[in-house]
Amino acid sequence: MQLSTTWLNQLPLKDIQSVRPVSGGDINAAFAIETANNRYFLKVQPNRGRAFFDHEVDGLTHLSRAVRTPKVIASGTIETDGYLLLGWVTAGHGSQAQLGQAVAHLHQQRAERFGLDNDFTLGKIPKINTWQTDWATFYNHQRLDVLVKLARQQGLWSATRETHFQRLRANLLAQPHMHQVQPSLLHGDLWSGNYLFNAAGEPVLIDPDIFYGDREMDFAMTTIFGGFDADFYASYQATYPLDAGYQERLPQYQLYYLLAHLNLFGETYGPAVDRTLANY
Template identity: 55%
Template sequence: MKKLSDQWLYQLPLTNIQSLKPVAGGDINDSYEIISDEGRMFLKVQPNRGKEFFAHEVEGIKLLSQAANVPTVIDYGEIEHDGFLILAWIDIGNGKQYELGQMVAQVHQIYHNRFGLDNDFTVGKFPKINTWQNSWSKFFINQRLEPLIKLAKEKGRWNNSRDHHYQILKQQIIEYDQTHKIKPSLLHGDLWSGNAIFTTTHQPMLIDPDVFYGDREFDLSITTVFGGFNDDFYRGYNDTYPLRPGFEKRVGWYQFYYVLMHVYLFGETYGTLLDSILSSFN
C-alpha cells in the first residue's frame, strides 16, 4: 500500500482532513476511511494508474443508478499520477436477497441496441475492449474470451485439454446466438457476492461495477461461481424478469470466463475449478 504524504493528501478536494485509516477494499485498490470537514468517506487510490482508472467505475455507477442503489460519488481525479476516487461512506448491514434479485433484474431491463460500451477499459489487470457489436457471440468470444486465453497462454496457464473443451464451448455460443435473440442488457460485469451489499437501512446496493451491455445471463452466471446468493435472490430475479429456458445449460459459458480470469490473475489455485467447468463441454 502506497504511503500517502501530507502533500498528497492536501491536494484532495477535501477540507481539513482529520484522519486517514486503511480499510479492507479488495485486492485491486488501496482503500481508506477518511474523515474531513465534509464528513466520513471512502477513499480508493490506484497508484500510477491516473484518473482514467476510476473513470470507468464512475461511469458504471452512473449507469447502474438508473435502476439500482449505488455508492454516492464525491469526486475522482489524479494526484501525482495516482488515480483516486472518493465515495460517501457506507455502513454495511443486512437485507433481503429477494429484493437484491429484483434490483438486479431491473438493471438488466435497461437495454441498448448493441453489445459493448462507449469506452474501453485498458488500464486494469485485464484489458476490456468494448467496441460495439451487433452480435453477442462476436463480442463475447472476440473481445472477452480470446484475449483472456491469449494472456493465460502467455503465463503458461493454458493447455491442449482446455483448448479442446473450449472449442466445443465456443461453438455452442455461436450456434445459440444464431438461433436466439439476445437483448443487450446493462450488466454489472463483476457480480460476485462482495459487490452486492446491504446498507444498515437494509437496502440492497451494487458496488465496484465493470459495466457493459451484454447477455444478462453473464451476470447471473457469475453469481453462481463462488456462492453468496441464495434461492431468494434467484426467486426475486425470476419474479421480476424470468430467465430464458435452459439457462442451466449455458451457465458454464460465463463461469468459464470468470474462473479463467482468476486462473490468469491468481494462478492454478483455480485450475481445478476451471477444468471441472470445462469438462462438461465434450
C-alpha cells in the same frame, strides 16, 4: 500505502480529521476519511493517474440510474496517483429478495448493441468493449478469446484445454440463444463482495465492471462463489424471468470468470476451468 498531509490537502475536502486504511480489495489502496461533517471512502491507485478510475466512475453513473450505488464525489490525479472519492455507505442488513429485485431492475436497462463506448485496458484483465450487433461474436472474440490468449502467454494453457475450448466456441456460434439475446446493462463482476446493504437495509452495488451483454452472464457469476440465496433467485425470476434453458447455459458464462481467475491467480483455478471445459 501512506498518504502524506501534502497529498491529502489536494483532495477536494475541508477539515479532514482522520484517515485510516480499510479493506478495499487487492487492486487499490483504500481509506476511510472523516471530516468535521462527513465520512468518505477513498480509493487510490499508485502511479496510474485518473484514467484508471474512469471506467468505474462511468459504471457507477450507469448503475445509479437503476439501483443504489455509492455517490461519486470526485476523481482525479494527485501527484502521480489516481484517486476515486466516494460517499461512505454505512453497512446494515437487508433481504436477498430486495437484492434480486434490484439486479433484475438493473438488467432491464437496455441498449441497441453489445459492448460499451470505451474499453478498459489498464487492469490485469483487459476488457474490449467494441460495439457488436451479435452477442455470440462479442462473447467469443471480446471476452473468451482475450482471456485464452492471455493464458497462453502466461503458460497456463494446454492442448487439452484448447480442444475443449474450440468445441465450446463452435457450440456458442451454433446456439440459437446466442443470436437472440437482448443487450442488458450488466454489473460485470457480480460476486458477494460487490454488494452490501446500507443502514436502511437497501441493497447497494459497488465496484462495477459494466457493459451491455447477456444478463445470464451476471447470473452465472452469482453461482460461482456463493453469497446469494434462494430468495435472491426467486425474487429475480419473479421480477424479470430468465429464458428457458438458462441452467444449462450457466457453465459457458462461468468459464469467463474462471478464466479471469486463472490468469490472475494461476493454476489454483485450473481444475475448475478443466471441469467446466469438460462439458464441451
